[in-house]
Amino acid sequence: xxxxxxxxxxxxxLDSRRTxxxxxxxxxxxxxAFFRCQSSKLLLGAGCVAGEKAPRVAGGGNxxxxxxxxxxxxxxxxxxxxxxxxxxxxxxxxxLELYEDMVLGRSFEDMCAQxxxxxxxxxxxxxxxxxxxxxxxxxxxxxxxxxxxxxxxDHVHALSKGVPARQxxxxxxxxxxxxxxxxxxxxxxxxxxxxxxGGFAFIGxxxxxxxxxxxxxxxxxxxxxxxxxxxxxIAFFGDGTANNGQFFECLNMAQLWKLPVIFVVENNLWxxxxxxxxxxxxxxxxxxxxxxxxxSAHVDGMDVLKVREVAKEAVERARRGDxxxxxxxxxxxFRGHSLADPDELRAPAExxxxxxxxxxxxxxxxxxxxxxxxxxxxxxIEKKIDEVVEDAVEFADASPLPGRxxxxxxxxxxxxxxxxxxxxxxxxxxxxxTAGTAQV
Amino acid sequence: MPxxxxxxxxxxxxxxxxxxxxxxxxxxxxxxxxxxxxxxGSYKVTKGFSxxxxxxxxxxxxIAENSFTGMAIGAAMTGLRPVVEGMNMGFLLLAYNQxxxxxxxxxxxxxxxxxxxxxxxxxxxxxxxxxxEHSQRLESYxxxxxxxxxxxxxxxxxxxxxxxxxxxxxxxxxxxxxVLLYNLKEKIPDEEYTCCxxxxxxVRPGTDITILTYSRMRYHVTQAAKTLVDRGYxxxxxxxxxxxxxxxxxxxxxxxxxxxxxxxEECMRTGGIGxxxxxxxxxxxxxxxxxxxxxxxxxxxxxxxxxxLEELTVVQPHQIVTAVENLCGKK
Numbered sequence: 001x002x003x004x005x006x007x008x009x010x011x012x013x014l015d016s017r018r019t020x021x022x023x024x025x026x027x028x029x030x031x032x033a034f035f036r037c038q039s040s041k042l043l044l045g046a047g048c049v050a051g052e053k054a055p056r057v058a059g060g061g062n063x064x065x066x067x068x069x070x071x072x073x074x075x076x077x078x079x080x081x082x083x084x085x086x087x088x089x090x091x092x093x094x095x096l097e098l099y100e101d102m103v104l105g106r107s108f109e110d111m112c113a114q115x116x117x118x119x120x121x122x123x124x125x126x127x128x129x130x131x132x133x134x135x136x137x138x139x140x141x142x143x144x145x146x147x148x149x150x151x152x153x154d155h156v157h158a159l160s161k162g163v164p165a166r167q168x169x170x171x172x173x174x175x176x177x178x179x180x181x182x183x184x185x186x187x188x189x190x191x192x193x194x195x196x197x198g199g200f201a202f203i204g205x206x207x208x209x210x211x212x213x214x215x216x217x218x219x220x221x222x223x224x225x226x227x228x229x230x231x232x233x234i235a236f237f238g239d240g241t242a243n244n245g246q247f248f249e250c251l252n253m254a255q256l257w258k259l260p261v262i263f264v265v266e267n268n269l270w271x272x273x274x275x276x277x278x279x280x281x282x283x284x285x286x287x288x289x290x291x292x293x294x295x296s297a298h299v300d301g302m303d304v305l306k307v308r309e310v311a312k313e314a315v316e317r318a319r320r321g322d323x324x325x326x327x328x329x330x331x332x333x334f335r336g337h338s339l340a341d342p343d344e345l346r347a348p349a350e351x352x353x354x355x356x357x358x359x360x361x362x363x364x365x366x367x368x369x370x371x372x373x374x375x376x377x378x379x380x381i382e383k384k385i386d387e388v389v390e391d392a393v394e395f396a397d398a399s400p401l402p403g404r405x406x407x408x409x410x411x412x413x414x415x416x417x418x419x420x421x422x423x424x425x426x427x428x429x430x431x432x433x434t435a436g437t438a439q440v
Numbered sequence: 441m442p443x444x445x446x447x448x449x450x451x452x453x454x455x456x457x458x459x460x461x462x463x464x465x466x467x468x469x470x471x472x473x474x475x476x477x478x479x480x481g482s483y484k485v486t487k488g489f490s491x492x493x494x495x496x497x498x499x500x501x502x503i504a505e506n507s508f509t510g511m512a513i514g515a516a517m518t519g520l521r522p523v524v525e526g527m528n529m530g531f532l533l534l535a536y537n538q539x540x541x542x543x544x545x546x547x548x549x550x551x552x553x554x555x556x557x558x559x560x561x562x563x564x565x566x567x568x569x570x571x572x573e574h575s576q577r578l579e580s581y582x583x584x585x586x587x588x589x590x591x592x593x594x595x596x597x598x599x600x601x602x603x604x605x606x607x608x609x610x611x612x613x614x615x616x617x618x619v620l621l622y623n624l625k626e627k628i629p630d631e632e633y634t635c636c637x638x639x640x641x642x643v644r645p646g647t648d649i650t651i652l653t654y655s656r657m658r659y660h661v662t663q664a665a666k667t668l669v670d671r672g673y674x675x676x677x678x679x680x681x682x683x684x685x686x687x688x689x690x691x692x693x694x695x696x697x698x699x700x701x702x703x704x705e706e707c708m709r710t711g712g713i714g715x716x717x718x719x720x721x722x723x724x725x726x727x728x729x730x731x732x733x734x735x736x737x738x739x740x741x742x743x744x745x746x747x748x749l750e751e752l753t754v755v756q757p758h759q760i761v762t763a764v765e766n767l768c769g770k771k
Contacts, residue, residue, distance in 0.1 A: 149514075183548055198549075208507045209513055209517065212517070216518040249502070410548045412589075413610040417638075419685025423689070
């Protein structure tokens with residue numbers, strides 16, 4: 001198990017001599033550049049030189065011990081070597097499930113790009129290509145009763161959580177059969193059935209919502225004395241969000257009350273055109289957890305099996321009532337920030353580096369090398385997904401646009417909120433009201 | 441004949457009674473805010489609740505308005521009914537992101553899948569020399585957010601009734617309390633009751649002019665009314681109570697009777713509740729009006745600390761008397 005797993009877990013002790021192996025351009029195991037600056041002039045402030053280990057002073061002051069800290073294991077490349085059966089990280093069923101979920105995410109997003117350029121969807125569309133290992137690695141461990149919040153880059157989180165591709169595509173096309181009746185759009189995917197609490201356009205604003213769902217879980221235990229597995233919540237967000245106030249406020253509250261929530265940072269190094277290193281005084285986000293007494297980990301987010309292993313520990317910690325975890329996933333988006341982004345700032349070398357670490361290719365290799373699955377089985381999954389995505393497009397195309405009556409229907413859960421009209425009746429009692437013809 | 445049993449209390453006690461009754465009735469109702477637990481709330485609305493209901497149901501939060509309001513919203517989406525206390529309503533400016541984007545809009549953007557039955561409440565308005573930042577009127581800032589209901593209480597009776605109704609309502613409701621009204625005393629029914637969130641309250645029927653007001657200004661209006669009555673006027677005073685939506689029936693019936701309107705509010709002039717109300721009345725009852733709608737609002741000034749200056753920023757009874765005389769003509 002240890003051979004292919006890699007966990008760098010924050011043990012919150014002050015260690016001014018600590019260095020960390022670079023997981024970047026030099027490849028895993030390279031100890032050249034702490035701040036990954038060697039190959040790209042765009043990454044500023046690193047001050048590193050090839051071959052030299054950059055010393056790093058961890059934040060000052062005493063830090064209380066994290067709730068649990070796993071052993072830190074030197075990272076080894078997850079490529080090539082065949083393992084013993086006992087060392088395998090997934091069963092066949094699990095492996096195929098993970099593969100299918102990541103392929104679904106990738107194919108769906110690729111189709112979104114096509115549909116956008118064909119004028120079927122509009123506005124701001126943010127694609128997840130390249131980050132599939134994070135969504136699949138975490139969400140496939142969850143139950144339907146667990147909760148997820150995301151950001152505007154939420155299509156794949158929705159799919160992993162079980163929202164049917166048809167409903168997501170129809171939502172993107174603005175059709176009334178979409179998961180939000182066409183009222184949310186790309187950045188606001190919701191599903192009560194699948195525990196998807198959104199889809200948020202402003203970064204940071206979804207994190208408190210996840211904390212709130214975790215609060216409900218704990219409240220139901222403590223106050224309503226409900227039994228059974230405690231539902232956990234996961235908040236997904238990016239590196240840019242980790243500089244936002246709500247992030248820090250929520251780390252504090254979640255740890256203070258030991259809420260069953262997991263904070264997952266999808267660090268893809270860029271917030272639109274702002275490099276993580278240009279905006280962040282201490283770029284190691286995982287180290288911020290221990291400042292709140294929280295267990296934290298850093299993981300290679302391009303490797304779904306590594307992600308899954310770290311995720312398992314975090315989910316278990318949350319479910320047994322031991323509180324939150326902060327996990328920073330090093331990942332990368334293969335496309336621009338959104339379909340409107342010309343993506344001119346990122347260095348070709350950086351893009352090429354991560355393209356070579358495509359999580360789907362990596363999993364495929366692992367499954368084949370370890371004879372967990374055959375080429376034919378994987379191909380048949382790919383074919384199935386192609387059909388699912390095609391079907392989603394056909395469904396969305398054929399679905400109706402919302403009628404006028406839908407405009408006012410969901411402004412209030414109780415439409416009495418529209419008030420009492422001059423005739424003394426509640427406006428919503430007017431038969432013309434939901435057709436949007438009544439006065440408001 | 442059975443006598444209606446009543447008991448006397450102060451407005452903050454009425455709020456407490458209403459909140460306590462709802463917490464007993466429904467175990468999903470909880471309170472979230474700064475100093476609501478051990479301290480009993482900034483104006484003692486939750487005094488004794490922590491001992492009675494426990495610290496999960498009366499949650500003392502760190503100072504993080506945006507996040508704990510967002511947390512309340514997430515909790516509401518997943519089955520709880522939180523009552524969020526802003527220690528001073530002004531502090532909820534920190535929570536504007538959550539109140540506008542999630543509280544108001546999330547039911548809609550989710551296509552109706554999630555409800556947000558939160559109540560956001562707390563003391564606001566101009567007090568006694570509390571300084572600009574503690575003297576804010578957030579009703580004008582939040583009124584545009586679609587999906588929110590807003591009510592303002594002004595008596596122990598309607599405070600308890602509105603608190604209960606707001607908690608039972610499936611929509612997010614902002615309940616505006618006023619710092620200077622917490623010690624108002626009144627006898628209220630022993631029997632359980634709620635007030636309608638969308639209705640206005642008739643304070644004094646009359647024939648000459650419709651005076652629309654809410655919260656603390658109700659008392660400046662009633663004080664001015666004494667002088668007006670002495671001078672031969674017969675004002676109809678309505679406490680609109682529901683700041684959003686407006687009760688256009690009660691207001692309309694009054695306008696049809698008196699044909700003159702004066703709005704008296706504590707909001708700033710620009711973009712206040714009065715501005716919206718004026719426009720709504722003109723749109724619906726233009727033909728009923730005999731003259732322009734008057735609107736007395738606070739000055740567009742950060743509330744000064746010094747006493748005389750502070751007095752000048754809010755509407756005083758003598759200004760109300762003058763305005764009525766101008767609108768109705770001298771008697």
